[in-house]
Amino acid sequence: MSSSTSNNPPKFEVKATDWDRTAASYAQLASQGSPMSVPITKLVEMLQTVSPFDKATTILDVGCGPGSATSQLISTHHDIIPSNTQLLATDFSRGMVSIVSQVRDFKLGSLQDGTEKSTWSRVVPLVMDAQDLHPLLDDFVSHIIANFVLFMTDDPPKALKEAHRVLKSGGVFALSSWHRMDWMDYLVIAASHAFPTIGKPTPQMPEFPAQWASVDGVRELLRDAGFKDVQLEFVGAPIVMPKVEASVHAFLNSGNPAVTWITDVLEGNEVEEVEKQLVKVVKEKCEVNDKGAHILNGTAILAICRN
Template sequence: MSTTSATKHVNFKVGANDWNKTSANYAANVSRTPMSIPITRLIELLDSHSSLSSATSILDIGCGPGSATSQIISSHHATLPTTTQLLATDFSSGMVGAVSQARASKLNELSLGTEKEAWARVTPLVMDAMNLAPLLDNSTSHIIANFVFFMVEDPAKALKETYRVLKPHGVGACSSWSRLQWMESLAIAASRTFPKLNKPTPEMPTVSPSWTSCEGVSEQLKTAGFKEIHTEYVEAPIVMPDVEQFAHFFLTSGNPAVTWITDILDEQEVKEVEKELVQVVRENCEKNDEGAYVLAGTAVVAIGRK
């Protein structure tokens, strides 16, 4: 999403270079984003539908900095078979590099035990979700794809590849966004700022409607061949004790969620959007019991069986 053409942002398609540019920042700040929140539920669904204690291989598609792989190891290392393969794949070499660094750090930090042994079996690979070659047909028992499929060029092709590499009766879990109030707020801030800058307001990138509801995601999985499909909504908000700090972090993150704006503005113009975003949040967002503003986020999580 680094192109300056607004029309190319409408369908929220993100390229490998977009993630490469923000991979280091993303890896360092992933705990401050809501992207990791649905992972807990996805792992629960994988384990309840097909116990991770029986996993022969676990594939993390669109792994980013390795959040799902890390959480699986953290929560299940004691029960994972010692022969379980863990593959962390992403089409961004920057993200795969972040996983490699995380693996090296864990192997250096951890003492002997099942957690260290699990990290030793992690294999980071640059791989496109739409082309999982050289992975063999019917080779993987568990697959997790957190916020991936709705952003690829051909989601149906990615799901077909996911289905192909799953073993018979294997399970695949994925997530998408139903609502992103931080994107909505940024769009409002842009609509107020760009006219003042005498520039046309770009269109906000959007998630395809087929991925924003439980019904839509369920239909996508069904079309790909999955059975025993389960979908649900999970709340994944951003909590902001300091609105100004959040707005600055968000607008300077290089994340594709903001580059549709920041790539076509200079530094001072971005600061103007940042100021407006603070105002929009204060006008439209509720506070929690601790007085922090909350930007609503709702994810769709889903699982299906081959």
Template sequence: MDWQNPDIAKQYKAGEVVTSPFALHLIQQCGLDRADGSSELVVLDNACGTGVVTLNLYEALSPAAKTRLQVVCGDFSPGMVKSVQERIDQSGWAGASAKVVDAQRMDLPSDHFTHVITNFALFLVPDPRACLAECFRVLRPSGTNALTIWKRAGWHPVAVGAAARIPGAPPVPPFAEFVNVFMKDRGENESWTDMKFVEEQMRKTGFEDVKLVLHQNLIKVPSVAEYMKSYAGMTMTMLRNVWSDEEMARASPHFEAALLEELTSKYGDGEVPTEWEAWCITARVPADPVA
């Protein structure tokens, strides 16, 4: 993915229908939707993408809580940051700002934020351990780190069925392989889709009170044509990460037609239900990290 592409936010905007419900789950798991304005909230929307976490924050918080809210939307991509700042200005989100931030080396003060929220980005960071360490550093004592990790994606079973329709095509691997292929800092027996492993990494970083909650959402795509528009290109991009060049050359010329055939055989030209499942993970910095 070319994170320096100035138009990258446009590519990710369509994905909000999928990622937004989980961002809200995470906000609720943090207890932010119950904030009453009695204390300040200083939130880092980490690897913010198009700003879907911040969008949900401003919709979920009470008026009193919003008066004491500060949000930094940070992302490695200048194109994302520009798009989010425009969204902040257009939406009138008082207290919010956007800046370029590398999740592995944050140019942000230590012991500053009450919450760091990373929605479906840990698997895109080359060194996830460095990201966790930075989240720990910038959080205040008793601050909350929150993140999401996919368990199941709605496009995956459709892709499995489509590939099976192509003679000689390689099989589509289990979904966990798609997540792990992005996790560069991993060795034998490491898996960032294994929640025991993730909890262990959180605790090694210094976090406590690690809470893992599995959420499921059903997203209904209005039509087969809309599904093809939204997911066909993205599915091919994902397959490039797990199929060899030879396998791609053999299967890719036929994949879009097979995908359309798989969808129409099941749904005609009607609504396409897709099931999405993800872990929402929260943890706290100890009240006295030095002790």
């Protein structure tokens, strides 16, 4: 995230309990389609291209959230994943890990016997911090995916070192970060309009480490952690809002750390003023597709590398 309100915005800091708080709404957003769906699809295909899953021994989903990457991986490649391959879905949020467990149990109860069901039976949800992947052993994992997570850790270089430690020699690591998010820029604008009306000082939007927002920065971070054969690309990751008012209301009331820097300092009726302003900004600035939905653009950086 970035903000134009100050040269020294606060650092983006998030605790496991913050994600516990928003786990249910976050999972609902993911199930309906979110800006993360395109990057997840691309990351899974990048892993398959560089190191096909038919050679996978252990696949690690770091910062798995509600399990979107694991779900995408299984739905598209269950027929080639070896029958003894284990899939680890890890997150430091117990709420998120609980949702993955629920998804796994639902799949096992609803799928017919076959490779997809068998693969879900080998998914192991674990509460684990990306900065400390113990008790996973060194050189243990063949494939790692980390979607929009490592730049939010307290110590991203430490998290990268941990990924490097557990990845086998020749193993592959795919990850993503944000380059630009129009929805966050629009939220800053909405806050700058709403807070003077409310009579409270406008808060500053927290900022992610700037290095994660550039291709050169991500390449340097990966190389410093010991990874090689680094490949990077941009991909569009928009939010599609069929009904702006409903989408904005759900976003601002989700408990997502992306919005709580605003909502946690407001009362309920004050949040409504931010909603009104954000709806106005979205309708003024966004393109509308042929179905009448407003498009909030975003751009992600995707990276894949080897140990």
